Amino acid sequence: MTLFPRSHVPLLRAGSAAMLLALAACGDKDGAPADPAPKYAAEIRRTAYGIPHIKADDDGGLGYGIGYAYAQDNVCLLAERIVTANGERAKYFGAEARGATADTAPNLASDFFYRLINEAEAVANAWQQQPAPMRALVEGYVAGYNQYLDERGKGGLPDACKNAPWVRSMTTDDMMKIVRRYAAEGAGSHFITELVSAVPPDAAVPAPPSRAATARRGSPSVIDPQYWQQQHARTGSNGVALGKNATENGQGLLLANPHNWWNGDLRFYQLHLTIPGKLDAMGASLGGMPMVSIGFNKDVAWTHTNNTSSHFTVHQLQLDPRDPTSYVVDGKSQPMIRKRIEVEVRQPDGSLATRSHDFYQTDVGVVMRVPDQLEWNRKVAYTLLDANMGNHRMLEQWRAMNSARSLDELRDGIDRIVGLPWVGTIAADKEGKTMYLDVTVVPNVPLSKEKACVPDAFRELAAGGVLVLDASTSACRPGNDPGAPQSGIFAGASLPRLQRDDFVQNSNDSAWLTNPAAPLTGFPSIVSLDAQEQSGRTRIGIAQLQARLAGTDGLPGRRISMPQLQGMLFSNRVYYAGQIMDDVLRACDGERQARAASGAMVDLAPACAKLRAWDRTANLESNIGFGYFASMWDQLYGSPLFWAVPFNAADPVGTPRGLRVDDAAGVTALRTALASAVLEMEASGWGLNSRWGEIQHTERNGKRIPIHGGRYQYGIYNVIASEPSKGGGREVTEGSSYVQTVMFDRNGPQAQAMLAYSQSVDPASPHYADQSELYSRKAWHTLPFTDAQIAADPKLSRIAISHKTKGTQ
Incomplete structure (x- = not known):
């Protein structure tokens, strides 16, 4: 049912926001003066699955429509995002609670951090640097969100924030804070507790416990490259662009498969944005961002993957022996700047108390502490400098990017602006050209400076x-590059890129193997690493493309269609099973009994039978063999008894491979792991005849929707991670999110997509679970892009909204 508040004008046929302006300019038939023209006007057409198609005559109206539409679907999510970016979580939710995702810092530490990076001066500077169209877009967004709040009232909001004291009107400052919060995702937000735990040596105030010493115990610390490899793999993405030498029709074809959390700030939101004659782009946006982040227009389609460039530097301060809060540069002592941040904290009785923390700032960032690695003592301290x-x-x-009319224009805009914080770009155009651009905000540290300036103790890092x-x-x-738009970063044109007529791809490894036929080498370590072992996702992605183009995958021809590209994603092949399962089954040919790591003797015969019958995928119908494999892999991977053929940079897609089953120690280790896997599956409640679709799910309004896919470490292209749920089975936490394929043909872009976790977080919304059902069935939805396609959608609804008040600041 479509609601029409007083400010809405129903549209009975296709229309434009210009209609509202024209009507407002006319007086009534008695000659009475007309109402003032609306400051903002937009039309919101919704098609199947609640996708909003927002049309306006200018940037302000477009932002207004986006803000209103997003609030309709996710008002509580945006309201909480405002709280987080303003450093007010502890005020409303308590000091020790955490946000929606498992890796978030406790609220108090989070508040200290966001109050620090979103100080008034930084926010004002961010606003002043916005071009006029961006200011109009943000001001309109704020007006749209606030109008929705005014119309609904706090009592009319979804249960998650109904009458909540933390829901309030939005300001342009709030939007700048949210944007800066997203920018920090590439570095600073990972160091929150490390920054908050840094106090001067011998300080009377004890340091708060650090995440490195608590949640990460037994895991790599935040300055370990392995930590960042895991982050890129977990919430990373797959992107493939196919050119005229690879596609059936000789035009461009794109796969976008970003992975992220299914809850919290990084959820995607589908939308279509139009300013007639200026902009017409469709896809998905990070929640609260007033543009398309991943998507397409009539000329170009693009996606992003988290890149492996470092977006921060750590600096070792030599301290003044007389004062551990002063440091020496070029032989001269200079003081750190102490910055006190105060935060209100809700107490158990509901009262508020003020807590404070002192950060110490320098010209190379803020002092931090990584226990047992980067300590602040009387000789040295360490700072974090986040380039973003x-x-x-x-x-x-x-x-x-939304308005780019060609691949060249897309590239030139990215090179000039260098505004992508931590994602590389994969793109294809209607002419059949493809491009990968690893152009993000990266500290300008060339190899010569790395060699001269990294102390010996940190060479391995x-x-x-x-x-x-x-x-x-x-x-x-x-260093500073005159070609860069910001001091201290590389110019866009100096960063990796590759243009091809066959394919480019990335699955969160470095730019090196964007296409194995043209390796990208010779870049600084902070930008892109060469000759590194590739992840299973990179290897399966390249292997599938190469096999299809060579005609060796059992299918006819040597070109790739959109259904075939979709099939590569949703085959759910467990890549590493193809590398080791023959050896596992050889080990099964030994004695039936094997000793688990716990010492218990286990009968391996039932498990081995299931492994032989397993289809080596993580599909809904896959049997318990997947569970046995996953448990074995978790136990063995990385051990010296693992790979029979080690990584070889000359064969990066084919190596490493095989297990060391030709020596007794390797066989014993494998059989022990398999016996332990049997016990683990029994303890988890996964019965011998269980199927993966009975185990992994997302629960929506009491209904369990089975979800295919599996964890990144098994080399599954379609990443889905899950954790044990209270009612048994495993609840999805992260993985594939907005999944899109775009094919260009003579009629323009032909796009199919799905949003795996659906459009709204409100359980009362009809779009809370509908696309999750699509994802479960691998059922692609064809996106209506042209006016004719939108008008033909049987689920079409329309509203026109206008805004006549002026308070948006």
């Missing part, structure tokens, strides 16, 4: 792309 805290160009960057620089000399600061 100077990046105020994100809105401008995506807007330029530098080899993995994490740089600790000597701060005692100003020559070791990140």
